[in-house]
Amino acid sequence: MVGHIPAEDRQVRLLLDSGRFAAAGEAFDELVAAGSNHVDAEWNRATVLVHRASLAWRLERIPLALELLAEGWTELDVDRPVGSAAAHTISMLGYLLETIGHRGPALELMALAVQIARDADDPGALAHCLCREGNTRVFRAVTRPAVASAEQFAKARDLFDESQSLARPGQVKRSALAGYARALAGLGEWETAEQAAKEALALGRAADDWFTSSVANWVLAVVRRSRGYLEEARTYASRALDAAETIRDTMLMMQFSRDLAAICEALCDPVGEAAALRRTVAASRTAVDVLQEGLGQALEQRRVAVQAQRMALAAREAALRDPLTGLTNRLGLERRAPVLLEHTAALGRIPWLVLIDVDWFKDVNDMAGHTAGDVVLQEVAHLLRRECRADDLICRWAGDEFVVLLVDGSEESRDAGPVVAERIRAAVHSHDWRLVLGQITKEPTVSIGVAAGPANLEHLFAAADIALYRAKRAGRNRVEIDRSRPTAESPTTG
Structure with a gap:
């Protein structure tokens, strides 16, 4: 997203992608020290706010993430969105809604973002938007295989293919390549999928890009499992899960741990299966704990807000009351x-x-x-x-x-x-x-x-x-x- 968000925001995202959460948290705190919703006039406010919402969500600052998301959405001109900044914002908005489980408008927003990016004639923005929509379609196909999974994989394949052709070398191109490999595997194109996954894995390792590495290892696990090489599949699935845990991506962790458990079951490896299931439970518990903590923070913020509102109301009422008699003044x-x-x-x-x-x-x-x-x-x-x-x-x-x-x-x-x-x-x-x-x-x-x-x-x-x-x-x-x-x-x- 070079050119659409400040360098400080990009730095926080890069730290998160490399699994350096402590450093990312410190950098994020510095970023929002002047006010979480403060955005310099030179940047598109809606774009920056939605991007910061995604950062806050990954850092488990749930109430802040929701606040930034709501404000960024409000800032966006959803009636007549134009330009690459609007495309980025709507795409990130849709992806974040998908991440937090609000799936209804998520895919529609990402598809809209792709069209806006096309109209803006901005290859970089379009590559980002295509990749986000492709990732969403892949995970919908995997998590809901009964609902037209082949169609979703085919659409994702085309989206990733176009994204790679447009993106410059970097995180988007790597992520699109890994996603492309998974879409091919979903369509049964095993050899091409394996070749693309190995290439993405090499690029991800070289760039310390744990997201790309985790997805690439996942693809290799799927390919090896389809061919009956269960030992190798277990190794790749374990690596994929390790990488997902490094970057604390709950969605990846839950999917990869389930896949690892299934492979261990096929290998008659009850110990490995139990360990994988424990990691599934741990990932689920982490997701629940994060949401519960976020709910607790949100409730506390709401309590403080209500208390402040009541105090303000009492002050207004007091201004209209005679203190001696209690009558209206x-x-x-x-x-x-x-x-x-x-x-x-x-x-x-x-x-x-x-x-x-x-x-x-x-x-x-x-x-x-x-x-x-x-x-x-x-x-x-x-x-x-x-x-x-x-x-x-x-x-x-x-x-x-x-x-x-x-x-x-x-x-x-x-x-x-x-x-x-x-x-x-x-x-x-x-x-x-x-x-x-x-x-x-x-x-x-x-x-x-x-x-x-x-x-x-x-x-x-x-x-x-x-x-x-x-x-x-x-x-x-x-x-x-x-x-x-x-x-x-x-x-x-x-």
Whole structure:
């Protein structure tokens, strides 16, 4: 993938291919130190992210792999993908989906990538895409032989053949040659398959390419077994498995260990068969352990994310709450009221705003102290909750002023404002304040202004404020109603 991913990313992949996992892990950590999804502007972001997802998966960083995969997929223009970078990205995406067991769209994505690479007229990109699709078809033919395996092997053979003709000397050309040999073996072309496998094995050994070496040894094991040379087949199968274990390729490990067990069984070698089966179980357990570990990491990350989300939600809620009374504060009212008023108007109901001011509150603070004043406000808030309905929006507006927005959609909404206001006034007037204030001259009461419609908070508040002013002027402990909207209730005095 020269030219499509940074050199640092390529270096991690080369270390993995040579089985140097500790060095690969350190290099990968350095690569993502600035942020796993950070990609310099000179590179195609989707391509780099998907490639890093494949690296993270091979390093058993499962949650990170899935995160990078999802982000890379999102970055990709899947509606109109063009160019060699898009071909690489879609091909890697399909291959990674196949690797993690999400086989549904995998082969279709790799075939699409081949077509995009053809349209881009980029031989190098096309060679990569052809090789990935060929490998996928080979392993599908091997693992699911009842499902048109001959057809899959034939398609893989043609894909590998074209890939070799396009690729420059290097890992892709070697891998394509080994895959080509396996496809030929699957089609029964034993001599040509053996010749290609030996050539690929020599190239793989020279380049310290364990993937190519493992596949080439596998092919030789298949060829020798087909001819009845079981001892030689066992040797090649064992070498193939050793190489697969070196690079920790679970898919190869499981397939090669099963093949080795079958060869040992044919040789009447129960010890070798048992050892091979143990390696199969070990490979399976490794795959399960990796996925379980990844699931555990993902769950922990999800827990942390949910906790952070809850904390953020709590912070937002706290910003809309009055800390003294626990009621909605002014900001909360201003945010929620428009939606509630619009909903009430849509139902054809009458919204009411009840504006409440505590009488003689300055005297309470002066005579009993500000702590007692705070308790009075808390008691008023408690009485408001008791006298109002669950759907009513109760707010501490400022200081000793409270607002109740009545947006109930019931038929009684025409007279709800005055009725609720009078209940509130009477509740405060009859409340026993002695436990809070002791023996003082004046117990707090409330003056209330009430206004109905239109469905606009500013207009409602202005009309209720005028009515509240009249209640104060008329002697306090009263309910006054906005005179611009006559109602069935008349002003009430305590």
